[in-house]
Amino acid sequence: MTTPSDFPSPPTPDRLLDVEDVTVFRGDRLVLDGVSLTLDAGDAMILTGPNGAGKSTLLRTISGLRRPDSGDVIRYGALAWLGHQDALKPGLTLAQNLALAEKLGTTSLSDALDALDLTHLTDLPARLLSSGQKRRAAFARVMLSGAPLWLLDEPTVGLDVASIERLDAVMAAHRAKSGAMIVTTHVPLPLDNTRSHELPSLAHVDSFWLS
Amino acid sequence: MTAFLALIDRDLRLAFRFGADTLASLLFFILCGSLFPLALGPSPDLLRHMGPGIIWVCALLACLLPLDRLFGAELEDGSLDLLMLTGPAPAAVAFAKMTAHWLTTGLPLLIASIPLGIMLGVKGPELPLLLVGLAMGTMSLSLLGGMAASIVLGARRGGVLLPLLVLPLATPVLIFGAASSYAGQLATSPAASLDLLGACLFACLPLCPLAAGQGLKAAVG
Numbered sequence: 001m002t003t004p005s006d007f008p009s010p011p012t013p014d015r016l017l018d019v020e021d022v023t024v025f026r027g028d029r030l031v032l033d034g035v036s037l038t039l040d041a042g043d044a045m046i047l048t049g050p051n052g053a054g055k056s057t058l059l060r061t062i063s064g065l066r067r068p069d070s071g072d073v074i075r076y077g078a079l080a081w082l083g084h085q086d087a088l089k090p091g092l093t094l095a096q097n098l099a100l101a102e103k104l105g106t107t108s109l110s111d112a113l114d115a116l117d118l119t120h121l122t123d124l125p126a127r128l129l130s131s132g133q134k135r136r137a138a139f140a141r142v143m144l145s146g147a148p149l150w151l152l153d154e155p156t157v158g159l160d161v162a163s164i165e166r167l168d169a170v171m172a173a174h175r176a177k178s179g180a181m182i183v184t185t186h187v188p189l190p191l192d193n194t195r196s197h198e199l200p201s202l203a204h205v206d207s208f209w210l211s
Numbered sequence: 212m213t214a215f216l217a218l219i220d221r222d223l224r225l226a227f228r229f230g231a232d233t234l235a236s237l238l239f240f241i242l243c244g245s246l247f248p249l250a251l252g253p254s255p256d257l258l259r260h261m262g263p264g265i266i267w268v269c270a271l272l273a274c275l276l277p278l279d280r281l282f283g284a285e286l287e288d289g290s291l292d293l294l295m296l297t298g299p300a301p302a303a304v305a306f307a308k309m310t311a312h313w314l315t316t317g318l319p320l321l322i323a324s325i326p327l328g329i330m331l332g333v334k335g336p337e338l339p340l341l342l343v344g345l346a347m348g349t350m351s352l353s354l355l356g357g358m359a360a361s362i363v364l365g366a367r368r369g370g371v372l373l374p375l376l377v378l379p380l381a382t383p384v385l386i387f388g389a390a391s392s393y394a395g396q397l398a399t400s401p402a403a404s405l406d407l408l409g410a411c412l413f414a415c416l417p418l419c420p421l422a423a424g425q426g427l428k429a430a431v432g
Contacts, residue, residue, distance in 0.1 A: 063296055066432045081296045085289030091228035092221070100217045104297055145297060 010076040014040040016149050016180050017062065022071035024057055030202050031057045034071070037197055041148065041178035044171065044191050048184075049199035055184040056084065058199065059151050062182065078147035082155055086138035090127035094118065094137055097126055098144060106146030115170050116140050117163075131158040136166075143170065150174065150181035156189070164189070214299045215307050222311035232277065237319045240273035244327045255332050262331035263341055263392035267385055269327075270320050270345060274352040275377060277316055278360045279370045281308055286364055286430060295431050301424030309357035309420065317349030337395035344401075344408060348388040351412045354419035355380050361426030384411050 010016070017039040024032040031054040039045060047055045060066045062073055063081055088097045095109065102109045113119045116136045121129060129137065135158050142150055150171075156164050168190055171181060183189065226233045247265045248258055285291040285308075294304050324345055328338055359376040363369035387408040394401030 063292075065292060065295060079296065081293060083289045083292050085287075087289035087293050089221075089225055089288070089290070091225055096221070096224060100214065100221060100298070101293075103213050103217050141293070147297075 007076050007078075008074060012040070014042070014178075016041055016043075016075070016077050017182075018072070018074040018076075019062060020072045020074070022058070022061055022068040022073060024054070024061055024066065025069050026057070032061065032068075032199070033202055035197075035199070036071075039149070039180045039182065041180055042175050043180040044175055044194045045180075045182045046185060046189070046191075046194050046196040047182060047199060048196055050201045053199040053201050055199055056153055059153050059182065059184060063151050075149065077149050078145070079149040079151055080142040080145035080147040082138055082142050082150070082152045084153055086134045087141075088126040088129075088134055088137055091125060093123050093125055094129070095122045097137065098141055101141040101144040105144035107144050109140075109144065112140040112143040115143065115173075116166055132160060132163055135159055136163060139167065139170075143174075148179045150179065150183075152181055152183045154184055154186070156185055156187045215303050218294075218298070218304065218307040219311050219314070222308065223314060226311070226315040232280070233315050233319070236273045236276040236316050237323055239276055240269050240320050241323055241327060243269040243272065244331070248331070259332035259334075260396070262328060262333045263337075263396075264389050265331060266324050266327055266333075266341065266345070267348070267389045267392065270324065270349060271352060271378070271381055271385060273320055274316055274349060274356055275374055277312065278356045278373055278377070281312055281357060281360045282364050282427065282430070283360075283369075291427065292431050295428060301427050302420045303424075305357060305361055305423035305427055306420035309353045309423070312357060313350055313353040317346075317353055320349055321345055334395070337392075340395050340401055341392045344388045344391040344405065347405075347408050347412050348384050351384045351408075351415050352377075352381055354412075354415040355384075358419040358423045358426070361423040361430065364426060364430040384408065387411065 015038065019035060019037045022032055022035045023030070035058060037045065047058060049055055057066070061068050063079060064073070098109060110119070113122060116139060118133065118136055118140060121133060126134065126137065135155070139155060142152070155167060159167065164187070171191060174181065244265055247261065251257055251261065282291065285294065295301060298304050321342060324341065325338060328341055333341060356377050359373055359380070363372045363376065366372060387404045391401040391404035391408055394404065
């Protein structure tokens with residue numbers, strides 16, 4: 001179980017994340033080459049770059065799912081994760097699917113569902129939800145965690161305009177409460193004061209030179 | 212601890228929701244056991260002599276059936292990423308899944324072994340001994356199986372690899388378990404084989420979840 005004492009004390013009070021010169025290989029292919037970034041409370045960072053530039057790999061490395069081959073990832077607070085997949089069990093209702101996240105988190109389920117307009121679907125099995133509704137349900141899990149650092153991999157996939165606006169409101173509220181987020185997206189998000197980090201495509205780097 | 216119980220609770224709900232998957236290994240166990248009288252002939256003496264052995268081998272094979280999906284489904288739908296990041300410690304996640312596996316596979320097998328045992332001519336007084344042995348045996352198999360399932364997770368043709376990994380590891384459980392179940396027939400004391408069976412279980416209890424936790428971490432990395 002993660003407790004605040006699991007995290008090192010930050011160099012500045014606002015600091016949530018330091019990524020220092022991270023390099024990641026997949027097989028013998030270089031995916032991330034010396035990526036450095038920092039994130040403070042209130043920041044929203046958009047990761048951009050062509051397909052295959054390593055946006056998802058960077059998020060997985062920051063989350064700790066994957067260990068960097070060199071460099072350091074230092075987190076100063078808990079994180080919430082929204083992956084490519086929605087991680088919903090089709091046979092369970094929305095509430096049952098989110099039960100574990102609710103138990104581990106600090107936010108109330110009704111607040112999260114309300115903010116994402118999912119309240120009327122609470123007792124519906126996840127297999128009956130549309131892909132946009134599933135995406136919002138997965139996002140509700142992020143809200144439930146109450147963690148300051150959000151890592152969002154393509155949060156807007158399958159969402160209509162109204163849902164994207166809801167998401168933006170939720171994300172803005174999270175930043176106002178001194179949270180921060182790193183988002184990969186191909187859709188422009190109407191967020192204010194975002195920072196963006198462009199990952200170059202490393203496809204031209206021949207694996208021959210690396211071996 | 213609450214997360215651990217919530218995880219077991221979720222798995223049990225899923226098992227009830229998809230009852231057919233859960234019943235499959237139970238039906239396999241009963242069918243497999245029923246095939247032996249057809250192949251060996253209906254001699255009561257022979258069946259009574261082979262009964263405990265048949266039940267043990269069938270239970271071992273039936274335990275293997277749901278292992279492939281134990282972590283596979285979690286990996287495919289992204290749940291495993293979430294569990295590794297925000298859930299309890301990886302070893303606890305693995306232990307919760309193993310516990311759920313025993314509750315949905317081992318426990319029904321234990322109950323089904325009563326009618327199967329009677330059918331094969333296991334005498335009434337020998338049944339409790341068979342059940343005690345099988346209870347410890349199926350628990351060890353859930354632990355060993357869960358460990359193997361997490362190790363082959365994400366590997367190509369993991370389903371084929373799985374029995375090759377579990378069955379050799381399960382041989383001590385099979386040997387001591389079946390030996391304890393034969394004690395009644397042979398009028399010997401089951402104490403020694405039950406002790407060794409228990410030793411297998413208590414060796415698996417801490418080691419398998421730890422190894423499985425590492426396997427899960429490697430699978431999502």
